[in-house]
Amino acid sequence: xxxxxxxxxxxxxxxxxxxxxxxxxxxxxxxxxxxxxxxxxxxxxxxxxxxxxxxxxxxxxxxxxxxxxxxxxxxxxxxxxxxxxxxxxxxxxxxxxxxxxxxxxxxxxxxxxxxxxxxxxxxxxxxxxxxxxxxxxxxxxxxxxxxxxxxxxxxxxxxxxxxxxxxxxxxxxxxxxxxxxxxxxxxxxxxxxxxxx
Numbered sequence: 001x002x003x004x005x006x007x008x009x010x011x012x013x014x015x016x017x018x019x020x021x022x023x024x025x026x027x028x029x030x031x032x033x034x035x036x037x038x039x040x041x042x043x044x045x046x047x048x049x050x051x052x053x054x055x056x057x058x059x060x061x062x063x064x065x066x067x068x069x070x071x072x073x074x075x076x077x078x079x080x081x082x083x084x085x086x087x088x089x090x091x092x093x094x095x096x097x098x099x100x101x102x103x104x105x106x107x108x109x110x111x112x113x114x115x116x117x118x119x120x121x122x123x124x125x126x127x128x129x130x131x132x133x134x135x136x137x138x139x140x141x142x143x144x145x146x147x148x149x150x151x152x153x154x155x156x157x158x159x160x161x162x163x164x165x166x167x168x169x170x171x172x173x174x175x176x177x178x179x180x181x182x183x184x185x186x187x188x189x190x191x192x193x194x195x196x197x
Contacts, residue, residue: 009050010057016109028181044076053182055081061107085123134184
């Protein structure tokens with residue numbers, strides 16, 4: 001099955017949700033670490049930046065905790081384009097857990113693919129047209145720009161991340177993924193040129 005390509009980033013509760021969706025969609029997927037989203041300023045800043053650039057999709061579990069986390073993400077992204085995707089209430093237990101959740105409902109990580117895809121369709125999230133595929137920034141580009149592989153690459157990358165309103169703690173791989181979700185290679189090189197790099 002080919003992945004659905006989205007321009008929007010998807011915000012989910014945790015890493016297992018991200019792993020589950022990675023097989024279905026081609027886009028940046030940001031796990032907020034559950035209730036950490038209430039106190040993690042860097043993740044909040046990242047979500048806001050992604051929402052301002054291309055909008056975001058919020059997909060949380062359908063239990064009380066999921067709705068509280070969704071509400072917090074909506075507060076962070078107020079005034080931006082936000083698409084809410086909701087999964088149905090299906091009773092059950094995740095395979096990796098010994099006990100069902102408090103409310104006995106399956107979370108995003110345990111949802112069958114067809115139900116997840118149907119939830120996206122119902123919310124009006126559609127595949128991007130591949131005809132206008134933008135040229136991505138590559139690791140070779142980052143190497144050439146001195147943003148990876150050099151002695152002061154990490155400091156240069158962090159300075160750039162600060163100037164772009166991105167958190168400093170991004171790995172080089174996540175930085176590249178986010179840059180490609182926000183900019184074409186041409187736009188990114190223009191930014192770097194304006195910075196005198």
